[in-house]
Amino acid sequence: MATRHLEFDAVGGADLTRGSICFIGTATVLIRYAGFTVLTDPNFLHRGEHVRLGYGLRSRRLTDPAVEIGALPPLDLMVLSHLHEGHWDRVAEARLPRSLPIATTPHAAGALHAKGFVWAQPLATWQTLDCSKGAARLRITSMPARHGPRMISRLLPAVMGSLLDFETVDGRHLLRLYITGDTLVHDRIPEIRARYSDIDVALLHLGGMRLLGVPVTMDGRQGVEMVRTVDPRLAIPIHFDDYTVFTSPLSDFQDAVTAARLEDRVHYLGRGDTFTLQVPHGRLARSA
DSSP: OOOEEEEEEOOSSSSEEEEEEEEETTEEEEEEEETTEEESOOOOOOOEEEEETTTTTTBBBBBBOOOGGGGGOOOOOEEEOOOOOOTSOOOHHHOOOTTOOOOOOOHHHHHHHHOTTTTEEEOOTEEEEEEEEEEEEEEEEEEEOSSSHHHTTHHHHHHHOEEEEEEETOOOOEEEEEEEOOOOTTTTTTHHHHHHHHOOOEEEEEEEOTTEEEEEEEOOOHHHHHHHHHHOEEEEEEESSTTTTTOOOHHHHHHHHHTTTTTTGGGOOOOOOOOEEEETTTEEEEEO
């Protein structure tokens, strides 16, 4: 697949030894590393507000975001797994700058262009967006994802996982971060490890969400299967209890992790918690 390119202005030197992952809620995470500030799947609705799931279905939010959209730092770009109100809500659409680069699916990019987001970058599976900023480079590659069993997934917006590779401009590897997106474990997930080994951190979209009674996101058991399949050094669960539509609480994943004896491979973040990345090797230390 062809590679797309973006270049950002750098102000001062970037710290390549430390970064952070802040869990805001749902699938919304703020990643700061190597001079880049990246937001994922923006959902800033509040407790009691509803999202539309399609086919006349709605879900009520049970939590508040840990960070309000107006309190975000200046963003370099955003990674959007798919265009769905639980991941791109009306607050994001109204308040994010139209000039923000957005790495997303071709379906979402087309819809966002029509809304005035002129820098939405469409990525087909395995296609890469190459970003450079000062001495650092960020390569975002679209990963295979399937939002439910094959027939059900065709009724939902196309979805992608994302691989974020941070490197120096001369190609030295710094950090590899995988975001599953809303997917089940399916026959193409093993390709990720075959193509991209040495994943430092994986952010897992869990929750056991169901549509018309059929699972469309990973529950606890599938979350453990994903960890075993892509084999990250560290896994962090997100997207598990913010809406009434989620049927598999975080405790399901915790129980499955314990049964699989993978406790040393998983870290848990509450909304508003930040983990500090110690690079190289994606080591994480919790901070207040």
